[in-house]
Each structure stands twice: as C-alpha cells, then as structure tokens.
Amino acid sequence: MIGFKMRAVLIFGILLSASLSLAAGYPACKDKKRTLEFNQDMLLNYRDQMEPKFKTRGFIKGTLIKVIEDRQRHVHFEVDLDGDAETSDDRIEVIYNTSFGSLPDYGPGAEIIACGDFIVDPYSPLKAVLHWLHHSPKQKAHDDGYLVINGQVLGLRQ
Numbered sequence: 001m002i003g004f005k006m007r008a009v010l011i012f013g014i015l016l017s018a019s020l021s022l023a024a025g026y027p028a029c030k031d032k033k034r035t036l037e038f039n040q041d042m043l044l045n046y047r048d049q050m051e052p053k054f055k056t057r058g059f060i061k062g063t064l065i066k067v068i069e070d071r072q073r074h075v076h077f078e079v080d081l082d083g084d085a086e087t088s089d090d091r092i093e094v095i096y097n098t099s100f101g102s103l104p105d106y107g108p109g110a111e112i113i114a115c116g117d118f119i120v121d122p123y124s125p126l127k128a129v130l131h132w133l134h135h136s137p138k139q140k141a142h143d144d145g146y147l148v149i150n151g152q153v154l155g156l157r158q
C-alpha cells in the first residue's frame with residue numbers, strides 16, 4: 001500500500017510539475033529523457049571549476065543586463081543569474097540565433113529563461129556560454145532548446 005501511495009504521490013508530482021511548466025507557457029527542458037530543473041547555480045560552479053570546453057545541458061532563469069554583440073543572426077546577451085543586478089560574478093553569455101524566430105521588443109531588465117547547451121568558454125567575456133536555444137532539426141540527434149524573453153517563447157517548431 002505504501003508503495004502504491006508513494007507512486008501516486010510521485011505521479012501526481014510529475015503531473016503537477018508538467019502542468020505548472022505548461023501554465024508557465026514554455027515546455028520542459030530535457031537532457032535526454034531527464035527533465036531539468038533550473039540549474040544555474042551548478043552551471044556557475046562548472047564555469048569556475050571545469051576545464052575549457054566542458055559541456056552540459058543548461059536551464060536558466062535570469063535577468064538581461066545588456067547585449068554584448070549582435071551580428072550574423074546571433075544575438076549575444078549578458079544574463080545575470082541571481083536576481084541581483086548589483087553583483088556581476090554570476091553572469092553568463094546567452095546566445096540566440098534569430099533564424100529560429102525574431103526577438104520581441106526587449107531591454108535591460110527583461111526576464112530571460114533559456115534551455116540549451118552550456119559550455120565553459122575562456123574566449124567568452126563571461127567565461128561561459130549557453131547556446132543552441134532552438135528546436136533540433138533532427139530530434140534524435142540533439143535535445144530541443146528554446147529562449148523565453150519577457151514571457152515570449154522563441155526557438156520552438158512553428
């Protein structure tokens with residue numbers, strides 16, 4: 001009986017979290033079959049501790065500070081990850097390819113949610129990059145990613 005109850009609670013929890021993220025307006029962020037929770041704290045640890053080119057799936061929620069670069073359809077954002085724009089040691093570079101959907105109007109302070117590939121990159125001004133924020137042309141070869149800016153979801157299949 002306890003096993004059944006545990007399972008019921010687990011299933012309820014899964015349904016609840018699925019419906020919550022649907023209610024939030026964006027899909028689950030996947031790493032293979034695993035559904036990610038926001039993992040920015042872990043990503044910042046990786047930035048500081050792992051070797052260059054270390055790669056993992058990243059799912060972040062943060063605040064847009066500024067555009068670092070915007071060229072050849074790639075917009076590079078500086079995103080603060082702890083909700084405090086006064087502290088700058090918790091920022092990464094988030095790159096979105098506008099071929100997968102135009103950006104809405106936005107400015108500093110915009111809320112950013114991003115699902116994609118994280119990589120430790122010594123050439124980045126922020127030493128770490130989150131990119132691949134769009135659907136995978138071949139779904140089996142790579143997990144889908146996306147960008148949410150001020151509640152507008154970009155990068156998904158049209």
Ligand SMILES: [Ca+2]
Pocket residue numbers: 080081082083084085086087088089090091
């Ligand atoms: Ca900060």
